[in-house]
Amino acid sequence: MLKKALATAALLLAGSAALAGPVGNYYASVNGQRIVVVQGNSMVNSWAAQNGCEWSINVYNDVRTNPAGTNCGAGAQYTLGGSYAGVNYAEEVGGYQDTDDSTTDGSFNYTVSYNTGAVIRTDRNFAGATTLFNAGSSSLGITYDETDNSLWIIGFGSNLLRHYDMSGTQLGSFALAGAVTGGLALDHLDQTLWVVDAGNTMQQYSKTGQHLQTGLTIGYVLGGEFDFATANVGRLPEPASLGLLGVALAALGLSRRKARAAV
Known part of the structure; x- marks a missing residue:
C-alpha cells in the first residue's frame, strides 16, 4: 500500500x-512598446505603452515604467489591468541613464546602469537617485529578494546570475543554461527566478541554479517583474x-x- x-x-x-x-503574474515590456502579462502557460493581458520606449518596469499594486535613456520618451503608470493612470515619469530623473530594468521593495525602486554598472536606488517615482554600489558595466537585469533584502543582477548577453547584498557584497552566483537579454524577475509566490533568453523565451531557475522549466516565447524583453504585493502572501514551497x-x-x-x- x-x-x-x-x-x-x-x-x-x-x-x-x-x-x-x-x-504569479509576470509583467514584461516587449521592445519597450508593449506591456505583456504572463501567468501559467498563457499570455493573460497586454497593452500598448503610453509613451513608447518604456523598457524599465516594476510592479507594486500598479505598474510603473521608465525610459531607458536620453531622448527615449517618458515612463508611465498603469493599473495592474493595464489602464493608463494619467501619470508620467520624465526621462533621466535623478541624472542616471541607460537603465533597462528595475525592481522595487515597496518603498524604493532599484535599477542598474548598463554603461557604468552603478546600482541605483530611487523613490517610487524614479526620483532622488542614490548609487549603492557598482556591479560592473553591461549589467542590466535586476530583481529584489525580500527573503534577505538583496538584489539579483545579470548582464546583457550573459549567463552568469549574481546575488548581492545592499552594500555590494556578492553573496553568490551561478551560470544559466544560455545567454539572456534580461527580464530578470523573482516570483514571490514560489521564490523562483525568471529570465528571458536570447531566443526571447522565458526560463525558470531555482535560487541555487537549477533550471526548472521553459516558458512562453514572448518577444525581446529587457525589463520584467512580478507584483511585489504578493511577497509573503500565500507563498508556495520552492x-x-x-x-x-x-x-x-x-x-x-x-x-x-x-x-x-x-x-
Whole structure:
C-alpha cells in the first residue's frame, strides 16, 4: 500500500511539474512598446505603452515604467489591468541613464546602469537617485529578494546570475543554461527566478541554479517583474521541495488510515 501511495503521489507531482509558466503574474515590456502579462502557460493581458520606449518596469499594486535613456520618451503608470493612470515619469530623473530594468521593495525602486554598472536606488517615482554600489558595466537585469533584502543582477548577453547584498557584497552566483537579454524577475509566490533568453523565451531557475522549466516565447524583453504585493502572501514551497512535501503528505495520510483501522 505504501509503495502504491508513493507512486500515485509521484505521478500527480510529475503532472503538476509539466504545467509550464510562472505561478504569479509576470509583467514584461516587449521592445519597450508593449506591456505583456504572463501567468501559467498563457499570455493573460497586454497593452500598448503610453509613451513608447518604456523598457524599465516594476510592479507594486500598479505598474510603473521608465525610459531607458536620453531622448527615449517618458515612463508611465498603469493599473495592474493595464489602464493608463494619467501619470508620467520624465526621462533621466535623478541624472542616471541607460537603465533597462528595475525592481522595487515597496518603498524604493532599484535599477542598474548598463554603461557604468552603478546600482541605483530611487523613490517610487524614479526620483532622488542614490548609487549603492557598482556591479560592473553591461549589467542590466535586476530583481529584489525580500527573503534577505538583496538584489539579483545579470548582464546583457550573459549567463552568469549574481546575488548581492545592499552594500555590494556578492553573496553568490551561478551560470544559466544560455545567454539572456534580461527580464530578470523573482516570483514571490514560489521564490523562483525568471529570465528571458536570447531566443526571447522565458526560463525558470531555482535560487541555487537549477533550471526548472521553459516558458512562453514572448518577444525581446529587457525589463520584467512580478507584483511585489504578493511577497509573503500565500507563498508556495520552492519547486525542489514539492516532491518531498507530496511524499510526506502521502505517507501521513497512509499512517492515519492505518491508525484508524487498528482502533
